[in-house]
Amino acid sequence: MLSAIRLFPTDNVMVLTRSLEAGETIELGDIRRTLQNPIGLGHKIAACAISTGEKILKYGAPIGSATAPIEPGEHIHLHNMKSDYLPTFTLDEGREFHHTA
Amino acid sequence: MNGSILTSNAYLRSDGRKGIRNIVSVVYLVECAHHVAREIQLPFREQGVHLLGFSGCYPNEYSFRMMRSLCTHPNVGAVLLVSLGCEGFNRRGLLEAIRETGREAELLVIQNEGGTRSTIQAGREQLAHMLQALEQTPRSAMTIDELIVGTVCGGSDGTSGITANPAIGRAFDQLVSENACCIFEETGELIGCEHIMVSRAATPELGDILNASVAKAARYYATLGHGSFAPGNADGGLTTQEEKSMGAYSKSGSSPISGLIKPGDVPRTGGLYLLDVVPDGEVRFGFPNINDNAEIAELIACGSHVILFATGRGSVVGSAISPVIKVCANPETFRNLPEDMDVNAGRILEGRAGLDEVGDEIHSLITRVANGQPTASESLGHQEFVLGYKSFEPIGPTCHPTYQ
Numbered sequence: 001m002l003s004a005i006r007l008f009p010t011d012n013v014m015v016l017t018r019s020l021e022a023g024e025t026i027e028l029g030d031i032r033r034t035l036q037n038p039i040g041l042g043h044k045i046a047a048c049a050i051s052t053g054e055k056i057l058k059y060g061a062p063i064g065s066a067t068a069p070i071e072p073g074e075h076i077h078l079h080n081m082k083s084d085y086l087p088t089f090t091l092d093e094g095r096e097f098h099h100t101a
Numbered sequence: 102m103n104g105s106i107l108t109s110n111a112y113l114r115s116d117g118r119k120g121i122r123n124i125v126s127v128v129y130l131v132e133c134a135h136h137v138a139r140e141i142q143l144p145f146r147e148q149g150v151h152l153l154g155f156s157g158c159y160p161n162e163y164s165f166r167m168m169r170s171l172c173t174h175p176n177v178g179a180v181l182l183v184s185l186g187c188e189g190f191n192r193r194g195l196l197e198a199i200r201e202t203g204r205e206a207e208l209l210v211i212q213n214e215g216g217t218r219s220t221i222q223a224g225r226e227q228l229a230h231m232l233q234a235l236e237q238t239p240r241s242a243m244t245i246d247e248l249i250v251g252t253v254c255g256g257s258d259g260t261s262g263i264t265a266n267p268a269i270g271r272a273f274d275q276l277v278s279e280n281a282c283c284i285f286e287e288t289g290e291l292i293g294c295e296h297i298m299v300s301r302a303a304t305p306e307l308g309d310i311l312n313a314s315v316a317k318a319a320r321y322y323a324t325l326g327h328g329s330f331a332p333g334n335a336d337g338g339l340t341t342q343e344e345k346s347m348g349a350y351s352k353s354g355s356s357p358i359s360g361l362i363k364p365g366d367v368p369r370t371g372g373l374y375l376l377d378v379v380p381d382g383e384v385r386f387g388f389p390n391i392n393d394n395a396e397i398a399e400l401i402a403c404g405s406h407v408i409l410f411a412t413g414r415g416s417v418v419g420s421a422i423s424p425v426i427k428v429c430a431n432p433e434t435f436r437n438l439p440e441d442m443d444v445n446a447g448r449i450l451e452g453r454a455g456l457d458e459v460g461d462e463i464h465s466l467i468t469r470v471a472n473g474q475p476t477a478s479e480s481l482g483h484q485e486f487v488l489g490y491k492s493f494e495p496i497g498p499t500c501h502p503t504y505q
Contacts, residue, residue, distance in 0.1 A: 007263065
């Protein structure tokens with residue numbers, strides 16, 4: 001069983017209900033995707049294919065836009081989506097990043 | 102007073118308000134008096150004496166109003182003010198405002214008391230006397246419609262908006278149906294969901310005000326170039342401000358929104374209120390709230406007897422004045438920091454509970470805490486407090502349409 005939930009019927013993302021390890025397989029219908037990297041509990045994966053510029057929908061509401069084509073089951077985060085309002089600030093191994101909005 | 106009994110042992114204040122704790126506040130009025138105030142409080146820390154204060158030397162209307170609201174909060178029985186002597190805070194005005202409510206309040210000015218050592222000695226003597234006097238505080242029944250509950254989220258992650266926040270929303274719905282007063286906040290964490298929220302406003306005019314408050318927050322944060330978003334939010338799976346907002350918004354539950362208040366405004370009737378925490382006017386003084394405790398202090402200044410704090414990454418804070426109930430969203434975090442958490446909402450993700458069940462658990466825990474049960478952060482001695490500079494315009498009658 002896939003350890004992810006779709007919060008609203010129209011959402012194009014799902015939320016992981018447990019942390020997944022590298023090498024685990026995500027199954028979405030006919031699609032099987034083996035993870036190259038671990039993904040943490042609470043993170044998002046694509047519920048379907050999403051094209052660049054398309055709105056990311058969670059809770060039935062837009063939470064930003066895709067910045068790259070996203071395949072079903074792929075991890076969705078700062079590398080392939082952005083805010084429609086404000087930049088997101090992160091710290092990665094001591095380096096500071098301002099992701100553009 | 103009209104409703105089911107919350108506790109038969111509330112502390113009745115002479116201004117008629119009722120508290121669920123009976124603390125003494127030691128308040129430094131500038132950073133230069135902080136050490137002396139802390140030394141005064143230290144031997145009494147386990148006896149319900151809390152330390153709070155204001156660091157700045159320059160006077161500010163908001164800070165004064167906040168401090169007056171906090172020092173006359175129904176959980177506070179007596180107040181000891183500690184001033185250096187040359188700072189800008191209106192210490193006489195604050196002292197009189199506290200005494201007008203019938204509370205015992207004293208002022209020590211370090212420059213008039215002969216310095217550090219003698220002020221500490223005098224303060225400790227005052228505290229011993231105040232604590233003894235507080236044993237005589239009259240007790241009274243308190244009904245649930247006299248209760249004010251605030252909610253905040255901090256250290257949010259991808260689980261917060263699925264478990265802890267909507268479970269708090271269920272508890273809020275139940276409390277509002279019992280005519281308690283519930284306050285949610287941080288307009289900067291509602292950016293992106295203003296259109297959904299406006300449809301819940303009690304009147305169309307209030308809807309416009311709610312919308313404008315979020316637009317103000319968006320402008321404010323855009324000018325600062327940084328939203329209400331920390332690196333840990335992204336580590337926990339949240340990618341954007343609006344995603345965090347949607348999760349934060351679910352703390353408000355589904356009741357109609359009765360009004361918009363600003364820090365220090367105490368709602369006059371039961372219902373659900375949005376606390377606008379972003380200053381009015383041009384951007385001044387920096388970030389609206391520099392951390393979660395600045396928001397908690399504002400919720401308490403609006404009369405909150407108890408705070409519901411949703412956390413995913415695992416905040417450990419409590420607060421001065423009002424107990425903080427920590428609702429943990431993430432089951433991994435709950436296992437990692439069990440002693441710091443009050444409610445494990447993360448078990449919803451593991452299929453071991455539903456939102457309604459956790460909402461009921463939060464509701465019944467509020468009752469036990471109102472009857473004296475310490476929360477996790479109280480037991481661990483947490484008494485964080487932060488107050489900074491801000492400026493606000495007063496609210497108008499359209500902000501509070503349910504109160505005539």
